[in-house]
Amino acid sequence: SQTIHQWPATLVQPVGSPLSLECTVEGTSNPNLYWYRQAAGRGLQLLFYSVGIGQISSEVPQNLSASRPQDRQFILSSKKLLLSDSGFYLCAWSIGTPQETQYFGPGTRLLVL
Amino acid sequence: KNEVEQSPQNLTAQEGEFITINCSYSVGISALHWLQQHPGGGIVSLFMLSSGKKKHGRLIATINIQEKHSSLHITASHPRDSAVYICAVRSQGAQKLVFGQGTRLTINP
Numbered sequence: 001s002q003t004i005h006q007w008p009a010t011l012v013q014p015v016g017s018p019l020s021l022e023c024t025v026e027g028t029s030n031p032n033l034y035w036y037r038q039a040a041g042r043g044l045q046l047l048f049y050s051v052g053i054g055q056i057s058s059e060v061p062q063n064l065s066a067s068r069p070q071d072r073q074f075i076l077s078s079k080k081l082l083l084s085d086s087g088f089y090l091c092a093w094s095i096g097t098p099q100e101t102q103y104f105g106p107g108t109r110l111l112v113l
Numbered sequence: 114k115n116e117v118e119q120s121p122q123n124l125t126a127q128e129g130e131f132i133t134i135n136c137s138y139s140v141g142i143s144a145l146h147w148l149q150q151h152p153g154g155g156i157v158s159l160f161m162l163s164s165g166k167k168k169h170g171r172l173i174a175t176i177n178i179q180e181k182h183s184s185l186h187i188t189a190s191h192p193r194d195s196a197v198y199i200c201a202v203r204s205q206g207a208q209k210l211v212f213g214q215g216t217r218l219t220i221n222p
Binding site: 032038042043044045046049051057059088090092100101102103104106107109 | 146148154155156157158161199201208209210212213214215
């Protein structure tokens with residue numbers, strides 16, 4: 001069966017510090033991978049998605065970046081965090097056609113102070 | 114105006130009541146998803162549908178493509194159904210999902 005892992009579960013970082021959030025998927029090959037952010041009191045916002053190794057599409061201009069160094073690994077990074085980067089970050093995966101179901105990870109709660 | 118609108122934003126009901134959450138969208142879509150987000154933040158996919166109706170246990174999801182509207186129904190609601198329910202649509206030809214703001218449901222015992 002497929003599983004998706006995210007870590008860390010919670011993170012408190014000072015403004016201006018770097019960020020690295022990791023997401024890994026087990027039990028499937030060549031998944032589509034997604035990073036979402038949910039700010040407090042707001043809906044989910046797609047940040048990045050990837051259809052293969054090294055292929056990253058950015059949906060929102062910002063100081064975040066994403067990388068996919070391996071087939072089932074998706075990393076969200078920042079060189080310098082802003083207060084507005086606080087939120088709940090969710091990784092998701094899917095397989096196949098554009099109508100496929102997405103399966104979400106447990107999320108990382110980030111607080112930038 | 115958001116592409117995906119949900120109503121109500123908040124809903125409180127007593128255990129056993131029949132619950133309806135609505136979702137309206139403004140674009141042509143290839144699929145609509147209903148998701149459930151638990152208080153801890155975890156998200157579970159409930160339904161993906163492009164036409165008609167789907168049922169899973171006490172949950173029923175319907176969609177009317179012509180009217181660009183979907184509903185999520187919960188029969189015999191239970192306190193464990195308390196969560197945020199999120200509607201999301203995939204536009205025709207698009208890779209990404211567009212999400213509604215969510216409906217916070219609270220079922221009191």
